[in-house]
Amino acid sequence: MSRRLIIGTRGSRLALWQAEWAKATLQDHLSDVEVDLKVIRTSGDQDQTTPLGQLGGRGVFTKEIERALLAGEVDVAVHSLKDLPTDLPEGLALGAVSPREDCRDALIARAASSFAALPQGARVGTGSLRRRALLLHVRPDLRMQDLRGNLDTRLRKLKAEGLDAIVLAVAGLSRMGWADRITERLPFSVCLPDAGQGAIGIEVRADDAEALRAVSVLNDADTRRSVTAERALLKALGGGCQVPIGAWGRVESGRLKLDAVVASVDGKRLIRDRAEGAREGPEEVGQGLAERLLQHGAEDILKIG
16 A cells, blocks of 8 residues: 555644654554654644633544545544543544553652552642542642643643642653652552553554554554543443543453443542453443443433532
8 A cells, every 4th residue: 555644633742742752553554554743733732721511521622623634634642531522423433542551640749658658638630620629539638739731831830829739640751751759659549540541553444455454553453442442431331521530441461351440520429330251342341340330320420410
């Protein structure tokens, strides 16, 4: 196949790293494919002060790139998978999911040596309702502050805004070479990640057979199974960024395992469960666990959210 592919991406340093990874991997595997990047400014980039939940949640970093994809202005869209809504626009398909980085959340503290060592009433910055709720469930004394901006901006705000700590994704810090800034990788017992966290989602037009074949070289089968279960759970719960939902899927010993949590925004109510099934049926695992969570009381939390 001899073709020029244009990758649509956000312009942040992390987004460009992810797009460059996709470009380099495509060119390494497909010598007859020429790849270029096109930076697209999204609504989430244009407004970096309004809390994400008020902006519309998932999709604020992807909608404009998807429009360009549907219009034929780009051939491939590269997203942080956690930003991609579970329902894709008609005509688009998830062509590949990258190998997953560490999907845990990272605490970056100014002085404390760990999450447990944060002082009483510590000010902690995060733009995620999920992180806010799960941390408050363990430490209701914390004072949570909304934190927006690209990764480097949020790191600067740790000192500039006098915060005691901020919470970011380990994956982004690792990809940018900033893993040495991490104070603690928060355990899954404290913080389950966002669905898709740590993976890169590659979106293409559903009828573009050549692009679908090309991006298949970017796909990691077990990561795709894991995040498919997480996204199926999220879709079944009807959740986005407005309700704190965490999910962690992984393939272990040939089986797909999934942990999930639904919490109230203040962290006072929390329902957590896990499921296991055949790795060939990730949707069933995710949907089945969602049903169990609803039966155990998650529906009441979701109504309030």
